[in-house]
Amino acid sequence: xxxxxxxxxxxxxxxxxxxxxxxxxxxxxxxxxxxxxxxxxxxxxxxxxxxxxxxxxxxxxxxxxxxxxxxxxxxxxxxxxxxxxxxxxxxxxxxxxxxxxxxxxxxxxxxxxxxxxxxxxxxxxxxxxxxxxxxxxxxxxxxxxxxxxxxxxxxxxxxx
Amino acid sequence: xxxxxxxxxxxxxxxxxxxxxxxxxxxxxxxxxxxxxxxxxxxxxxxxxxxxxxxxxxxxxxxxxxxxxxxxxxxxxxxxxxxxxxxxxxxxxxxxxxxxxxxxxxxxxxxxxxxxxxxxxxxxxxxxxxxxxxxxxxxxxxxxxxxxxxxxxxxxxxxxxxxxxxxxxxxxxxxxxxxxxxxxxxxxxxxxxxxxxxxxxxxxxxxxxxxxxxxxxxxxxxxxxxxxxxxxxxxxxxxxxxxxxxxxxxxxxxxxxxxxxxxxxxxxxxxxxxxxxxxxxxxxxxxxxxxxxxxxxxxxxxxxxxxxxxxxxxxxxxxxxxxxxxxxxxxxxxxxxxxxxxxxxxxxxxxxxxxxxxxxxxxxxxxxxxxxxxxxxxxxxxxxxxxxxxxxxxxxxxxxxxxxxxxxxxxxxxxxxxxxxxxxxxxxxxxxxxxxxxxxxxxxxxxxxxxxxxxxxxxxxxxxxxxxxxxxxxxxxxxxxxxxxxxxx
Numbered sequence: 001x002x003x004x005x006x007x008x009x010x011x012x013x014x015x016x017x018x019x020x021x022x023x024x025x026x027x028x029x030x031x032x033x034x035x036x037x038x039x040x041x042x043x044x045x046x047x048x049x050x051x052x053x054x055x056x057x058x059x060x061x062x063x064x065x066x067x068x069x070x071x072x073x074x075x076x077x078x079x080x081x082x083x084x085x086x087x088x089x090x091x092x093x094x095x096x097x098x099x100x101x102x103x104x105x106x107x108x109x110x111x112x113x114x115x116x117x118x119x120x121x122x123x124x125x126x127x128x129x130x131x132x133x134x135x136x137x138x139x140x141x142x143x144x145x146x147x148x149x150x151x152x153x154x155x156x157x158x159x160x
Numbered sequence: 161x162x163x164x165x166x167x168x169x170x171x172x173x174x175x176x177x178x179x180x181x182x183x184x185x186x187x188x189x190x191x192x193x194x195x196x197x198x199x200x201x202x203x204x205x206x207x208x209x210x211x212x213x214x215x216x217x218x219x220x221x222x223x224x225x226x227x228x229x230x231x232x233x234x235x236x237x238x239x240x241x242x243x244x245x246x247x248x249x250x251x252x253x254x255x256x257x258x259x260x261x262x263x264x265x266x267x268x269x270x271x272x273x274x275x276x277x278x279x280x281x282x283x284x285x286x287x288x289x290x291x292x293x294x295x296x297x298x299x300x301x302x303x304x305x306x307x308x309x310x311x312x313x314x315x316x317x318x319x320x321x322x323x324x325x326x327x328x329x330x331x332x333x334x335x336x337x338x339x340x341x342x343x344x345x346x347x348x349x350x351x352x353x354x355x356x357x358x359x360x361x362x363x364x365x366x367x368x369x370x371x372x373x374x375x376x377x378x379x380x381x382x383x384x385x386x387x388x389x390x391x392x393x394x395x396x397x398x399x400x401x402x403x404x405x406x407x408x409x410x411x412x413x414x415x416x417x418x419x420x421x422x423x424x425x426x427x428x429x430x431x432x433x434x435x436x437x438x439x440x441x442x443x444x445x446x447x448x449x450x451x452x453x454x455x456x457x458x459x460x461x462x463x464x465x466x467x468x469x470x471x472x473x474x475x476x477x478x479x480x481x482x483x484x485x486x487x488x489x490x491x492x493x494x495x496x497x498x499x500x501x502x503x504x505x506x507x508x509x510x511x512x513x514x515x516x517x518x519x520x521x522x523x524x525x526x527x528x529x530x531x532x533x534x535x536x537x538x539x540x541x542x543x544x545x546x547x548x549x550x551x552x553x554x555x556x557x558x559x560x561x562x563x564x565x566x567x568x569x570x571x572x573x574x575x576x577x578x579x580x581x582x583x584x585x586x587x588x589x590x591x592x593x594x595x596x597x598x599x600x601x602x603x604x605x606x607x608x609x610x611x612x613x614x615x616x617x618x619x620x621x622x623x624x625x626x627x628x629x630x631x632x633x634x635x636x637x638x639x640x641x642x643x644x645x646x647x648x649x
Binding site: 045 | 184186233241287290297356425434436592596598649
């Protein structure tokens with residue numbers, strides 16, 4: 001009985017999750033070095049604030065997945081700036097609505113020539129008042145990752 | 161209202177700077193086929209958990225930055241907020257999505273760095289809460305729910321202080337407005353990373369201007385029982401035949417009430433993500449008037465003294481637990497509410513009862529986007545003034561001694577309603593893992609067992625008349641299927 005149940009659950013999981021293909025993305029022909037400049041600020045506090053722990057690894061993963069090599073600011077020929085500004089919005093439906101205004105910019109490191117940029121606002125809902133900018137940014141990460149991926153894909157396809 | 165809509169539309173039009181206008185909101189919509197004669201709700205209300213007991217709802221909240229805050233936080237700034245919400249969506253409920261079901265529930269303007277640095281002023285509606293019991297969608301620690309006025313909020317790193325004052329007259333009485341001055345305050349203190357405490361309160365003061373039809377009054381010389389039976393004028397005519405013109409004039413009163421709220425939050429330890437306890441205690445604001453017919457004329461009977469001793473106490477706690485990281489989360493809530501009405505010793509009412517409930521939701525992550533949900537709730541509701549529920553389709557209405565009483569004020573044949581609900585199903589979550597991650601697309605099955613007969617919204621015949629066209633129906637187990645979506649944005 002237990003084996004049958006386990007098999008049924010495994011099959012269900014396979015059907016529900018496994019039949020989906022991973023999203024396609026562009027891959028750099030060689031490991032181009034790219035510096036990741038990540039910054040989170042608070043509009044309400046008027047200052048930069050600490051990033052959540054997993055923010056940088058997750059965004060670096062988006063770079064690595066595309067065959068890009070993460071370099072340091074100043075050394076890499078291209079810099080990717082991720083500037084996010086979290087802002088309190090209102091109490092809404094029992095939650096705490098924040099917005100994370102995010103600017104993604106790809107620049108040539110030597111003369112700061114703009115290659116590409118995008119700007120968007122991510123609404124997030126936090127459960128508790130003590131959750132602040134870092135929690136808002138963490139919840140916005142799936143959307144930021146998606147936008148970042150699109151920006152990198154367009155750049156790789158144009159350069160490649 | 162039309163002007164306000166126009167202002168909002170202009171603010172959100174393409175002419176407006178996209179960074180100045182922002183819109184957020186909340187929607188839930190569902191199909192809940194009910195093959196047992198119900199209206200699509202598993203039970204009567206959220207005490208059994210909000211899931212499958214709430215109906216459709218929508219909220220749109222606009223913010224327009226008239227003057228956006230500067231990064232250095234030194235310059236004055238101001239923004240307009242307007243909220244439209246209501247409980248109807250086309251084809252999903254009886255309201256048919258009609259705009260008459262919506263209301264402009266909030267409009268306020270916030271401004272900072274004006275007069276005082278780091279103080280945020282808010283003019284307009286002032287509703288504020290310390291947090292939410294998410295499984296119930298109850299907010300016991302709410303103040304200024306009915307108030308429009310002005311508040312000042314100071315938010316240092318260690319917490320928040322807020323004072324405000326306004327008028328709750330329209331919120332409480334609508335077209336029978338009378339000024340209800342409402343001062344209040346809240347304080348929230350964060351003690352490190354793991355502990356947070358909040359306290360607050362408000363007072364409602366309603367001075368009566370003699371002669372104002374909508375003031376607080378009491379009609380003298382009437383009995384409470386006559387008032388609840390709607391027989392005040394009938395008794396008067398029996399006692400004083402022909403003297404209708406001498407029906408007693410109301411006596412002015414100064415009405416007042418109060419509410420205190422509290423919050424205790426802690427967490428970030430082991431599997432406990434956070435625990436939030438909210439409580440309130442207060443005296444409900446007195447009601448104003450009922451209208452009865454006296455010799456063909458509608459007659460206002462003022463009831464301040466019959467409704468000014470309604471004490472209420474509510475406390476609830478919700479814990480978020482990460483039982484198996486990335487695999488299994490749990491949310492556990494408990495709620496207790498007691499109301500006491502010192503004026504009423506004869507009739508069951510929501511102002512004199514005790515309710516208690518607990519809800520546990522487990523959410524397992526089959527994949528980041530496919531979750532399995534299991535929820536269980538147990539609740540009891542006890543009427544303090546006799547029978548309030550009907551256990552059987554053919555049970556006689558009876559008083560607490562079990563004697564049939566056609567003139568009795570009690571209802572049904574028991575003073576206790578016990579309810580169990582179980583809910584399970586698949587949740588599709590495009591944004592990933594988390595019990596409260598939205599959008600949430602749910603395919604659910606729910607079952608309720610109650611000692612009350614047909615304990616859900618229904619259209620069954622309840623009388624025992626032998627000439628009824630339809631038979632009575634007896635059922636204590638209720639099943640519901642649901643396909644529903646819930647989104648915050």
